[in-house]
Amino acid sequence: MDEILEQLRRDVAAATDSKQVEQVRVKYLGRKGIITTLAKNTDFSRLSSEEKRSFGQRLNALKSEAEQLLKEALEKAKAAEKDLVRKVAGLDLSLPGIDRRLGSIHPIALVQMELEEIFQGMGFRVLTGYEVELEYYNFDALNIPPDHPARDMQDTFWLDNGMLLRTHTSANQVRALETYGVPLRAIFPGRCFRNEAIDASHENTFYQLEGLLVDRDISVAHLIAVMKTLLSQVFKREVTVRLRPGFFPFVEPGFELDVQCLICGGKGCATCKQTGWIELIPCGLVHPKVLEFGRVDPNIYSGFAFGMGLTRMAMMKFGIPDIRLFNSGDIRFYEQFPAAF
Amino acid sequence: MKISLDWISDYVDINDIPVDVVADRLTMCTAEVEDVLEVRRSVAQVVVGEVIDCRDIPAAPNLKLVTVDCGTRRFQTVCGAPNVRKGLKAPFAPPGTRLANGVEIAVAEVSGHRSEGVLCSPAELGMSRWHEGLLECPPSLPNGAPLAQWIPDRDVLIEIDNKSLTHRPDLWGHYGFARELAAIFRRPLRPLPVVDLSQYDHLPTYPLTVDDYENCPCYGCIDLRVRAGVPAPLVIQRRLHALGQRTFNLMVDLTNYIMWEIGQPTHAFDGDRVHAIRVAPLGKPGTFVTLDGQERQLLPDDLLIWNEKEPVALAGVMGGLESEVTPTTTHVLLESANFKASRIRRTSVRLDLRTEAAQRFEKGQPPVNVKIGTARALQCLIDSGEPFEVLSRFTVAGDLKEAPRPLSIPWRTVDTMAGQKIPRQEAVGILRHLGFLAEEKGETLEVGIPAHRSEKDISIPADVVEEILRIYGYDRIEPRLPEGPMAALPVNVGLRKEHQARRVLAGAHGFVEVQNYVWLDDNWLAELGYQPGETLTLKNPPAQTCRRLRPVLLPNLLALVRPNRAHRDMFRIFEIGRVFRPQANDGCEERTHLAGVSFRSSGKGDQEEHFRSIRGALEDLGAVLTGQALRFVAGQDSPFPWCVPGYWVKILLGDTTVGAAGVLDPVLARVVALEGQVVWFELDLEAIQAPIYPVVHYRPLAVYPRSWQDFSLLWDVTKGFDSLEAVLSKFQHPLISEREFLYVFKGKGLPQGQASYTFRYWLAAPDHTLTGEEIEGFRTAFLSFLQENGISLR
Numbered sequence A: 001m002d003e004i005l006e007q008l009r010r011d012v013a014a015a016t017d018s019k020q021v022e023q024v025r026v027k028y029l030g031r032k033g034i035i036t037t038l039a040k041n042t043d044f045s046r047l048s049s050e051e052k053r054s055f056g057q058r059l060n061a062l063k064s065e066a067e068q069l070l071k072e073a074l075e076k077a078k079a080a081e082k083d084l085v086r087k088v089a090g091l092d093l094s095l096p097g098i099d100r101r102l103g104s105i106h107p108i109a110l111v112q113m114e115l116e117e118i119f120q121g122m123g124f125r126v127l128t129g130y131e132v133e134l135e136y137y138n139f140d141a142l143n144i145p146p147d148h149p150a151r152d153m154q155d156t157f158w159l160d161n162g163m164l165l166r167t168h169t170s171a172n173q174v175r176a177l178e179t180y181g182v183p184l185r186a187i188f189p190g191r192c193f194r195n196e197a198i199d200a201s202h203e204n205t206f207y208q209l210e211g212l213l214v215d216r217d218i219s220v221a222h223l224i225a226v227m228k229t230l231l232s233q234v235f236k237r238e239v240t241v242r243l244r245p246g247f248f249p250f251v252e253p254g255f256e257l258d259v260q261c262l263i264c265g266g267k268g269c270a271t272c273k274q275t276g277w278i279e280l281i282p283c284g285l286v287h288p289k290v291l292e293f294g295r296v297d298p299n300i301y302s303g304f305a306f307g308m309g310l311t312r313m314a315m316m317k318f319g320i321p322d323i324r325l326f327n328s329g330d331i332r333f334y335e336q337f338p339a340a341f
Numbered sequence B: 001m002k003i004s005l006d007w008i009s010d011y012v013d014i015n016d017i018p019v020d021v022v023a024d025r026l027t028m029c030t031a032e033v034e035d036v037l038e039v040r041r042s043v044a045q046v047v048v049g050e051v052i053d054c055r056d057i058p059a060a061p062n063l064k065l066v067t068v069d070c071g072t073r074r075f076q077t078v079c080g081a082p083n084v085r086k087g088l089k090a091p092f093a094p095p096g097t098r099l100a101n102g103v104e105i106a107v108a109e110v111s112g113h114r115s116e117g118v119l120c121s122p123a124e125l126g127m128s129r130w131h132e133g134l135l136e137c138p139p140s141l142p143n144g145a146p147l148a149q150w151i152p153d154r155d156v157l158i159e160i161d162n163k164s165l166t167h168r169p170d171l172w173g174h175y176g177f178a179r180e181l182a183a184i185f186r187r188p189l190r191p192l193p194v195v196d197l198s199q200y201d202h203l204p205t206y207p208l209t210v211d212d213y214e215n216c217p218c219y220g221c222i223d224l225r226v227r228a229g230v231p232a233p234l235v236i237q238r239r240l241h242a243l244g245q246r247t248f249n250l251m252v253d254l255t256n257y258i259m260w261e262i263g264q265p266t267h268a269f270d271g272d273r274v275h276a277i278r279v280a281p282l283g284k285p286g287t288f289v290t291l292d293g294q295e296r297q298l299l300p301d302d303l304l305i306w307n308e309k310e311p312v313a314l315a316g317v318m319g320g321l322e323s324e325v326t327p328t329t330t331h332v333l334l335e336s337a338n339f340k341a342s343r344i345r346r347t348s349v350r351l352d353l354r355t356e357a358a359q360r361f362e363k364g365q366p367p368v369n370v371k372i373g374t375a376r377a378l379q380c381l382i383d384s385g386e387p388f389e390v391l392s393r394f395t396v397a398g399d400l401k402e403a404p405r406p407l408s409i410p411w412r413t414v415d416t417m418a419g420q421k422i423p424r425q426e427a428v429g430i431l432r433h434l435g436f437l438a439e440e441k442g443e444t445l446e447v448g449i450p451a452h453r454s455e456k457d458i459s460i461p462a463d464v465v466e467e468i469l470r471i472y473g474y475d476r477i478e479p480r481l482p483e484g485p486m487a488a489l490p491v492n493v494g495l496r497k498e499h500q501a502r503r504v505l506a507g508a509h510g511f512v513e514v515q516n517y518v519w520l521d522d523n524w525l526a527e528l529g530y531q532p533g534e535t536l537t538l539k540n541p542p543a544q545t546c547r548r549l550r551p552v553l554l555p556n557l558l559a560l561v562r563p564n565r566a567h568r569d570m571f572r573i574f575e576i577g578r579v580f581r582p583q584a585n586d587g588c589e590e591r592t593h594l595a596g597v598s599f600r601s602s603g604k605g606d607q608e609e610h611f612r613s614i615r616g617a618l619e620d621l622g623a624v625l626t627g628q629a630l631r632f633v634a635g636q637d638s639p640f641p642w643c644v645p646g647y648w649v650k651i652l653l654g655d656t657t658v659g660a661a662g663v664l665d666p667v668l669a670r671v672v673a674l675e676g677q678v679v680w681f682e683l684d685l686e687a688i689q690a691p692i693y694p695v696v697h698y699r700p701l702a703v704y705p706r707s708w709q710d711f712s713l714l715w716d717v718t719k720g721f722d723s724l725e726a727v728l729s730k731f732q733h734p735l736i737s738e739r740e741f742l743y744v745f746k747g748k749g750l751p752q753g754q755a756s757y758t759f760r761y762w763l764a765a766p767d768h769t770l771t772g773e774e775i776e777g778f779r780t781a782f783l784s785f786l787q788e789n790g791i792s793l794r
């Protein structure tokens, strides 16, 4: 029996695949296999009962040893065969993807969409006005009298029909008050135009986002808190802001809102020109005359307004050094802003 | 505007406060400080020297050999200054003195003469950059006296952003800033020294007429006998130089000094050249020679100062050459007037004559400055020590508006605007520091707005509250978010459509969003052969060929193909923007359009496939925006050159036309792309009216398996797919659950002019699996339908 086992071991070792292992199994354990027939070919009558028991035990041991050997060999062969199949398939999953269909969204639109979401979350509705605007809404109704320097030919694109290309999104303030009344919380993102020479930091076509909140007893304290909350969301962290006097005919008092430089934390760096502050948002309490133009009683209501340069925000956010790129038509520029929304 | 702290110290003591604190508080409370500059002057060892002898040097025509008396010593020096002359007193730097440019004065040999020390220009002393002549000292200064007595070696200039002063005419002079600093640091403000002009009331009135009170609300003048040409006191000269102003003579420097001190421009006429003043517009076109010698073209509206019938000054902008004071003038008419801001602005902008006077009048000076300017000028004359005689009373036409303007402000308004309670005594104190009358009367703050603050600047309660809060400090206001009832937030449907379009085109179809200007270039329109008809036009366009506002987006988008084809073999771009059409009564119709262009350099797939890929994007877009299928209908003749029949389709939603799409015909494709194929579309987003959230109905899923049958049908290419669809849609059979178009084949083995269109018919029954007979029944019915309609199978 030991000889049989030795021979089996040799046969198993020689088997290279599962098919050959199966042949070995048939040779030893098949119906006519060497081990199967071992019992048949033995004349038990000539054995004592002691010998019979001993033979039976050894046969069973041999059988189970053989089964175990074959089982292991089969598993090993099958695993090797799987490996072989996979190797033949030759999948290279490290190759780059194909069929990508993602385009890009204009960087200013990206910033606009983000700010719209933030403001909507703060209860501001989003309104759009007109790019071709009446002189009345762009100037008169904003307490900018006919002789104000802002109306000079060199600053405003005038149309032959007497209308103009709006010079600021503030032109929406009185339109919105007329249409929607008070209380009102609204932002007006949009394109504005000023007739100036173009260079890396000046464009005749740019985007602003105006905000207006009118309600009872609106104060400077409210303005600061809303701006602080807003900017913390824009910059995704707590920001420090400060107000200082600034003059715009349609607010009283008027402010320049500075945000503490996010790069140096206020210590002073090249970005903030060593001042520790970045001038960001002109704002103020709505001038009573503007409320009156919007048919709102300034004795009952007050409000604040602010203007953000969307183009400037996009330049800051994406590190774009030249304002002319936005209208350049060069897809190598636009492609850099994937359609993330 | 630069502020000299030397000058400020005449009126308020802030020397103990660090300069950076002063600058910071000014920025936070008043106006933006742009820079802080230090002036270092080299006056040590420099003394007053008198030129007692001045001779030509024959070998050097530009040089003089000069003897300078310095009291205890005399020096011989060679001097090249054009204004060196016998009797002149000027700063003298003896040998060993180190000047501002770092040069140490040594005894030298110049043109063969010994030269010991130098007579100095303002630049050599570090007073300013002016080096074209010697600094002239008043004759009363003792020879040999150290110059440092009158010219300290240091000053600090605070530079303010002029843009932050446009609404504050009172801050265009030092006294205004002294007042601000007094309020900011709660320090006393010394009054401006002025003479009492009423002491001259007994003198004759000067002949004065104002014809145009609209543009000249107030005009004042006083007639003086004074030597105008002597040098001004050094305190005046050092301060003007520090601001970068050169000095001339007593009267000219004095008028400049008054302007830089209180913001009020004054003008000195040669009293012998004027006899009676009239203020009136020119009335007809004409010319006038200003004191810089330039002849100016004037319009009838331009306001002038006249000597009887002769114009002598361009009001508020610049005096005339003829009536200018000269070094020999001894009779001066001093004008101090008030002009309407917009009148002065219009004239000065048009003539590009942006003088310091014009800049100040443009801001709207208060009329009271007419009087203060005169009274301060006479005080400075007294201080100068130069004798003078007043020949007329201070003659005024118009209203000086000297009285404070009363205003009552409820304390509640102050607290409400701030958002917190403002201590009343502090508020009153701030206003008084700023020169306001202020009284706490129960629930009301009674205010008198001082005459020096213009009406444009301060007239309503909000203006006064701003004065309180900015000095109180905005940083002392506690931020508080507004409360308010919850209200529904309506969706902006238009913007939502724009953003959805971005998401579909850029997110799913690889389009790149671009932006163009709103005007069209005539040259490009001519290349395209596009005549846009009536458009809105700019009066002052950015370029002469860019007057038209775009009525459609496509032309500017097509213009991007050529430059970008250098970078990419293929690209898809789109733009969302406003387009404009003129309306009746000078109106404008403004709509939001969406347009796109797809470019492929030639050889990359056929045009039909190209168009279908863009049409697929539009079909997706239609599904997202409307929940319905857009319809594409063959386009006919059109005014747009890119709409060539056979090359374009109209896009409809229901029966409404919402846009167009097509392939550029070979002729235009050559213009736009040089080589390659271009597919385009333009949609009127506002015409696409659909529910924001499209209604979708669930269809039950098939319980029993579906079968399919494919058919390849031959059909005339020129008739098009649409017409084949129209025929097939007439075939009704209860087993059809869906008809699917698989592909079109055009190629060898097909009859001339025909293509093979393969459709898959999905068949099913709601209650059982189909049998072979049922499917065969469908086939038979369909094939006989095809036969009836003359359609054969491939």
Ligand SMILES: [Zn+2]
Pocket (backbone or CB within 6 Å): A261, A262, A263, A264, A265, A266, A267, A268, A269, A270, A271, A272, A273, A274, A276, A277
């Ligand atoms: Zn910084």
